[in-house]
Amino acid sequence: MKPAPFAYERPRDVASALAAMAGDGVVKVMAGGQSLGPMLNLRLVAPDTIVDITGLAELKHVEVAGEELVIGACVTHADIEDGRIPDVTRGAMQRVASAIAYRAVRNRGTIGGSLSHADPSADWVSTFAALCATLSLRSAKGARLVAMKDFMLGALESVLQPGEMLEAVRVPVMSPSARWGYVKSCRKTGEFAHAIGAVLIDPEAGRARVVIGAVEAAPIIVDNAEELFGGRITNDFKSRFDARVADTLLSKAGMSDAADRHIHVTILRRAVAEAAA
Amino acid sequence: MRNERDISPAAPASKQGVGARVPRKEDDRLMRGRGQFVGDIRLAGLQDVAFVRSPLAHARIRAIHIPERYRDVVFTSADLVGIKPIRAITGLAGFKPSDQPILATDKIRQVGELVAMCVAPTRAEAEDIAASVTLDLEELPAVYDMLKAREPGSPLVHEHWGDNVFLESFFELDITQALDAPIKVTREISTARQCMSPLEGRGVIATFDHRLDQLTLYTGSQMPHIVRNGLSDCLEMDQGQIRIVSPDVGGGFGHKGILLPEEVCLSWLTMKRGFPVRWIEDRREHLVASSNCREHHYKITVYADRDGTLRGIDCEATVDSGAYSSYPFSACLEAAQVVSILPGPYQMPAYRCRTYSVATNKCPILPYRGVARTGVCFALELMLDLVAAEAGLEPGNVRLRNLVRPEQMPFDNITKKHFDSGDYPEALRRAVAQIDIDGIRARQRKGEDDGRLIGVGLSIYCEQAAHGTSVYSGWGIPMVPGHEQATARLTPDGGLELKVGVHSHGQGLETTLSQVAFEMLGVDVAKIRVVHGDTAMTPYSTGTWGSRCMVMAGGAVATACHELGERAKKIGAKLLQVDEANVVLVDGEIRGPNGSVTLKEIAHTWYRRPQDLPGDVDPGGLEATSGYKPQRDSGTFSYAAHAVTVAVDPDLGDVEILDYVIVEDGGVLVNPMIVDGQIYGGLAQGIGTALYEEMPFDRAGQPLNTTLADYLLPGPTEVPMPWLDHMETPSPYTKFGVKGIGEGGAIAPPAAIGNAVNDALRGLGVEMLQSPITPRRVLEGILAARDAKRTAA
Amino acid sequence: MNSVELTVNTRAVKRDVEPRTSLADLMRDTLDLTGTHLGCEHGVCGACTILVDGVPTRSCITYAVACDGADVTTIEGLDDDEIATELRAAFTREHALQCGYCTPGMLVSARDLVKRLPDADEKQIRIGMSGNLCRCTGYVGIVRAVQSVITERRARDIAPEPDGGRKVLGPAGSGHKACVSSQKLMPAQPAVSEPAAAVAPLDIPDFTPSTTLEQKFTVAHAPAKVFALFDDIAAVASCLPGATLVGTPRPERVEGAIRVKIGPISANFNGAARVERDEANLSGRILGIGSDQRSRSTTQGEIRYRLVPQDDGAATRVELSIGYSLTGMLAQVGRSGLVRDLAGRLVAEFAGNLDRRLSGDVTSAPSAAADLNGVSLILGLLRERATNVVRRLTGRGGSA
Incomplete structure (x- = not known):
């Protein structure tokens, strides 16, 4: 059970990642690879090129900006579970993160990868929708914001366009009375x-x-x-x-x-x- | 009660002998990543094999298209000239044999059937080549349902048979006497198809040594000598030209007790191409292609009196045997066994049972831990609770009324099964007391704060184990166990080597057989090496199956050690210059009236200083091979009563196990720690059968749960910490009074849990009669019952 | 080939690997560290769990290239580790292993749990170990062993480390070689060198559909006109998004393909269809079969239609019965059966397209050119199945 051959690129920054995504053939973006890996191994998916975005510091950046927490797409479930990022949801995200799959999966699986995959059963799809989060998407044309509630079109289908990647999740600070x-x-x-x-x-x-x-x-x-x-x-x-x-x-x-x-x-x-x- | 334990223990009971909780000798290498499994073996020039497998369940092969540049690395049945198919017959009247092709010839009979073999330096490349091979198949209607397969007009798996029945078996005694019983309960009960799923799949490495003119096959197998038999038949090679090595094996449970077409393929390939080749089964192959188990259907009627006394059982059972009769156990062992074991540990005056081993377009079945007993126990024990409900009695009391009693032992039941010893009612009484049925009944009346429904369930079974020649000659399958052999050899430094033909893959035989040898010879367990898993180094054996190793190999080791001890006594007596009749073997030394000599000294003298021995010393030496059979080879009967409390969530259908009690009687325990481990592990698998594991098929015969994300194995949160109690009624027939216990843990849980769930749901009028008892099935049952009630109201 | 540098069990290693080589295969095949076991190769069983940058990671679904520069510890590297030593003693004492195949991964996960868990709570230990399957022990000894080591360590005042020692953000193993320039690494050889030109089936067999759906609608055209349109295979095909025809359609054989894309999975079913018609009864059927070589999956479908004159022949009621089956890898994952309401919606959509086409509204019908995300009856089936494939594998919140 080994993947079909693929080429691999590890871009230097988001711009070069976007350029790589525009390359020839079928290009797949990979973050932690905890969803894509099994499908590659089973040969359900056979891209020509994998673009590994986990080296991009921009995507691991986290900050509180005004009334929002901005979480880079390559932040992992374990990062949230362990409290390595600020908590603006009074522990809600931490609890959700700690019950995703297994620890070894959480150590590599990312929020951006999970959302991009648009699996209806994934925890973040429902969690971020309920938390009124907004997603920051970026393509060569620039960035756009999409509310999580509008992101999913169906099972495994989102508004992400070819050549577009999820850059960050913006989670509103939860009100004390919520x-x-x-x-x-x-x-x-x-x-x-x-x-x-x-x-x-x-x-x-x-x-x-x-x-x-x-x-x-x-x-x-x-x-x-x-x-x-x-x-x-x-x-x-x-x-x-x-x-x-x-x-x-x-x-x-x-x-x-x-x-x-x-x-x-x-x-x-x-x-x-x-x-x- | 007579017990061979009294016959000749050479060493006093100690913390190393029979009955001691000796830590396992196997553990250290396995915990340091230094076990050696098939996939860990490295041979120079090794290449990997990937197979092209059928995507269809039933089809004719029109063509196999191989890209031109891969012609010399892809092989099909056309290349396997002179290789014979796998054929596992039985001697049972009416049996229809099947030929399992090594690579598919004209017709495909299951998804995953081997069609072509691709070889490349790495597995990934071999899979690339396999992906480039195109199959042109003409799909045929699939035989996907064993009950439909029995109907006239069904498509045929093997056309020349005329139907899809491998074998029909039948037993009847006085069933007409039961028909006027006041209680008559009829149900259809079924168990799902399962995959045994050891954590390590199958794996094969084949290599040919021209100097020795010998094929060596490394294969993760429970029965290396039987693999050699089968391989020799298929390849038409002398057995001396074949060596089978089964190294560390990552779990068997029956899955590794079969001759694989892959083993034949790789043997042929290495001889054809001259370099070693390897195939490691991946999880998808395991789930889809290799072998399944457990798929039973029962249409069963139980007749009883108002006081719960059984009047008779009438049953028609069907077992889905898959496409081929697998070697060596055949397609019929399971269904034919149903006939003889359905009555379980109960007495009844009348019984009728007809069973069908049915061929379908699914992979063959294998005897999985518990074999037919898990299904039989599920069917019968569920029925007993329904009888109890009908009679308004506690299920435990219905069982107590009908169980074989200790004073009847040894006891021949209605199908002439010979129960050697035991106190079944006592086991049940202890389980009932421990689970606290009265307390649970009170709790049920009160109701749960969280709205869940509490239920309690019991089950009891008997596990015939280590059954031998007299039983298996009746089946007439390719493998009949005779005397089990072992070799005991003192090494020049006073260590002991034990060589056995059975295989240890988790059972801890390297430890327990050493304990037996310690018991006989007093050699320190740390100084004993158990050699197994290599036909070149061990005596012939049918291998590890049927919970037989402790009884059979343990008995053989004891016998060989006894023989070795006698030889050592002869030498020791010479060294002590006394008559042989005046020496005894105690604590690893030969003691005479005026002195003693250790086995170590005897070994040193015999091997290294033969000049110190008198000329008339007995020439037998310090290596003894001996055979062993129990005094009766109809099998030991271990048994256990299981009791479980569950909570059912009526809104989700989830079943949680709150409490689990096992009272087990496995005869004399050689290593209680290991026995406990076998029971705990069996319980987890039984919980898998009860609640999680299922391989469903669609109408095209397509298997649907082909990853471990679909095929759910119980994890740490799905298995409870059970309460375990042992009774130790010795078997009167075996060395030390031991009984086989390896499979038992997996037999009773589906029945106990099923009964507990049904107990919880009784107030709602819901019965779960199909395993696994999934949340979906429970919830649908509850909703249907509610709808029915609403409609009626 | 790509060169990867790792620290493995404190030793610096540099090896050439294919991008598709998993960390597990690198450890086992290249470095001969065979203590890391493969049990499922899809991230479920946990036998391959190793430490990457000090935390447990699934090495079967983590590619070696993605961990360039990382620190890796396998079971072989834990020989002298303090916690592992305590765990080994406890595992032996509690009989926490039988066949030993899951044990290396089990110990790696247990070691992490011992570090992180504040106390030896049985339930927390079971949850914490839930990513590691054992088929032999029933977990009794494993849970007891982990409990005992945690209890002993806390009794010795060794504080838990809830984060397991990890201080940086992002996937374990990532970020060590933040490369200065993109590198494009070609695979050792092209994927499927003679790609996917599945042989068009020799014949188009009859079959019994696994699922059949009915749909009826009325159009304001005479039956003869409607009947003629059903004879136009290209027109009917244009209602199937993603369908393309090749060659000249003939009633007894029309060849073509349907492309389906669902999430990251794409399939291209090459095949053929034939048309049967019964002029006397104003009925007929279109029967097709197609195969996707890469997934070795085959789909068969049929569209049966019957036309019933309405309004004295001025209008026509179209009765459609659409059936299909799927076999092969794409069929072999997921629940048996199909969510009928989703399929029903898809059939309705197909019927709607036909309706519009029959009404002459060609522009609003989807074009025959591949609309990869479009829906049709057959696509709907595939979508459902493939969704299950993906969901079963990945619906645990993992990342793509």
């Missing part, structure tokens, strides 16, 4: 999620953002989730959570299997309960 809940359902520790519920509920502001993830498509994002809580977001949001509304939401989103809906609603209810705890 409550966070994140629950996923996996058959085994570290395995991919069958259902994800991510909620950011701010009873003081009367706002809630709800994400139903791992739905085999782009996550279902409810920006103004009052309807899930009987019309308004208050401190008793846990008891106000209306599973029937969630079920209807999933039906409308095309989830026709009752067991699937049951699982997702259950996980969402538990995420809400975690936020209330």
Whole structure:
């Protein structure tokens, strides 16, 4: 189980990485390689060239800029888990990071790689959507910002254009009154999620953002989730959570299997309960 | 109870002999990365092989297109002139043999079947070449479902058979007597197809030595001597021209108890090309192509009285044997075994069972740890709980009513299985007490704060192990175990070498067989070397399978050591200048009335200072090979009662194991630490069978779980810390009273867990009768029951 | 070839490797450090776990070139390591290994956990070791061994290091050779030298679809006109995004290809189709088969149609029954079956394209030129399957 041959480039900076991405044949960007590696080994993917961006210092840069934490795309799950970057989410990202796959995978897997891969089951896809993060994308034409909620088009499909790479994730500082809940359902520790519920509920502001993830498509994002809580977001949001509304939401989103809906609603209810705890 | 342990222990019980928790001799090299597995062997000029395998389950080969520049490094069946297919027959009446081609000839019968062999300096390059080979296949309808395969008009795996049944087996005794029983429960129960998944896959290196005129095959195998038999048949070579070496092996569990077409291929290739060649099975090949196990279906009716007394069992069982009869166990061992072992440790007056070994377009099955017992135990034990529910009795009490009792031992059951010893009810009573069924019932009445449903489940089984000639001659498969042999040799420095034909790949035989030798000769375990895994260096053996090594190889080592001791006594008596009748072997020395001489001194004299020996010394020397069979070779019967408490999440279907109890009776334990390890490991595999592992196929016969991200093996968080208790009822027939225990841990868990889940779900009217019990199946069952209730209301 | 410099078990080594060579293969095959084992080669089993820059890493899915300049420690380098020595004693005492194949990776992960975990909590140890599979021991001895070493060390006042000693950001092994100039390293030999020109199938066999979906719609044209359009294979093909035709279509045989791209996976199904029609009943079918050489996958599909006159022949109800099957590597990963509502949506889209085409709205139908991200019935099937392939392998939040 060895990959088909590929050429390898390790560019000096983002500009040369973008130039390399415009090279001949099929070019794949690789960061930690924890998703691409298995597919290369299985020969499901056989690019002509791999562009390794993990040497780029710009992509490992982290800073708090105003009300946002800007995290370079090549920051790893373990970097977040271990607190090597500032915490603006009161531990939420740290907890999510610590439950991604396994430690050895987290030591190389990156947030940028995970998001670029656009796997619906990946934790950051749902987490960043719920945290109202913005993604900074860069191509030879320049940079653009895309809200995480608009990034995914479907399973393994994002708005990333050919020749464009994810440069950084911008995570807003979480408000002190906001409550966070994140629950996923996996058959085994570290395995991919069958259902994800991510909620950011701010009873003081009367706002809630709800994400139903791992739905085999782009996550279902409810920006103004009052309807899930009987019309308004208050401190008793846990008891106000209306599973029937969630079920209807999933039906409308095309989830026709009752067991699937049951699982997702259950996980969402538990995420809400975690936020209330 | 008679126990051979009393017969002739030369050394007193000590911390090294039988019964001691001796740390393993194997560990150090393995913990330092210095084990030597097949993939670790380096030979000059070694090249790698990758295979082109069939993407289709059932097809005719129209053409194989090989790019011109690779013509001399790609080989197909057309090249294998004179090589015979693998043929594993049985002597059972009505058996239909199959020829497993080494490389596919005209027809393909499973996904992953070998079509072409590609050789290159590295595996990556060999895979590049394989990727360039194009197959032109005409797809045929796949036989993917064993029940449909039995129906008339099904596509045929082997056309000339006329149907898809390798073998039909049948037993009946007085079933009509049971039909008026007040309780009659009928269900269909099934177990999924599984992959044995040792962490190391198969691996083969073949090389030919022209000086010795000998092919050496390094292969990770449980049974090197049997591989030699099979290879000699396929290649039509003298056995003396073939040497099989099985080095460190990364887990077997049955997966490495088979002659592989790859072994034949590489043997041919190295002789054809003159350089050593290697093939290392990758995980995809393992999951897709190599061999599966466990796929059973039961249609079973249990008849009982209101008090739970069994009146009879009527069963039709089908086993999906895959496309070919694999060597040496054949396609029929599993299904035919179902007939004889379904009654388990229970007494019943009536029994009928018909089984079918069915050919399908899937890879062949192999006897996996527990063989048919895991499926049988799942079916029967689930049924007993349903009988208990029907009768309104505690499941444990239904079992106690029907279990064979200690005073009946030795006991011949309804299928003439001969139970050697044991107290089955006591094991069950201990398990029931430890799991605290009364406490759980109270907890169930109260309900859980988190809304989960608690259930408790029991299961009990018997594990016939180390069964020998009389049993296997009846199957008539290519391998019938006879006397197990061992060689014991004192080295000139007073060390001891033991040579055995069985193979140790995790069982710790390098340690336990040394303990046996210590028990017999008093040679320090640290000074004993166990040689195994090499046909050139060890006596013939059918190898490691059927939980037989401790009984058979242990017995053989004891016998050989006894013989060696007798020889040492003869020499020692000469050195002590006393009559042989007046010396004894104690603590590694020969003691006479007026002095003693150590084995080390005897060895030194015999080898290095023969001038010190009198002329009339016995010439037998200090190397003894002896054969061993237990007094009865119908097998030892170890057994265990398992009890488990689970919590079922009714909203997700997740099953969590809260508590797990095992009360095991494996006879006399040579090394309790190692026995515990076997049971813990078996339990983990049993949990895999119960809750996680499944190889599904689609209607085209395509296997669907082809990576370890799909085929889920239990990890550390999926397995509990069990509570383990031993009873040690000696076998009356074996050396030291030992019994085989290697497989047992994997037999009972699916049944116990299934019963616990069903106990938890009973209030909802949900029954799980199919393994693995996945969250999806549980949840769908719960939702369906709710819908049904709503519809009814 | 690419030259890679590493420090391996404190020794500086420099070797030429292909870009595709994993760190594990470099250790095993080139440096003969065979204590690093391969159990799955897709990052799940943990047998290949080694230390890269001091932290555990999957060496089977980490390429050696990507770790240029890194510090690597394999099991062979832990002979004199203090924690490893304590762990080995505990592993033997607790019988934490049987066949020993998982053991090197297990010890590497256990060593990291011993450093990081504050106390010997059984559940945390199990979670911490969950990336390493053992098939022999049931983890009982392993968990006990790790527990005992943590307990002893904490009793000796050795503080935990929650970050395992890592202080810099980014993937372990990265960033040592921040190269001054890009380097383009060619593989040893071209990939598949005689690429993927899968032989067009000799015949187009009948088959039983694994999945069949129905769709009906009505168009305001006479049945004869609609029937004629169904005879135009090029027109029908134009409703399949990614489809291209080669040669001159004939009813008994039309050759072509469909390109599918899903995430990083792309497949090119070369094949052929044939058209059958029953003029008397205004029905017919299009039956096709195509193979992707690289993934050794084959798909078969059929479009059955029946035209029912409506409004006295002024309009036509088109009844479509679309079936397909997939075999080979792309079929061999993922759940059996298919999410019917997704497939249903795709069929609806295909039918919609046909509808528009039949209504003369050629411009809004997707062009026959490859729209790689487009959808069609067959693409939908592949997308679903391939999505499962990718998701199963990578849906653990790893990075591409």
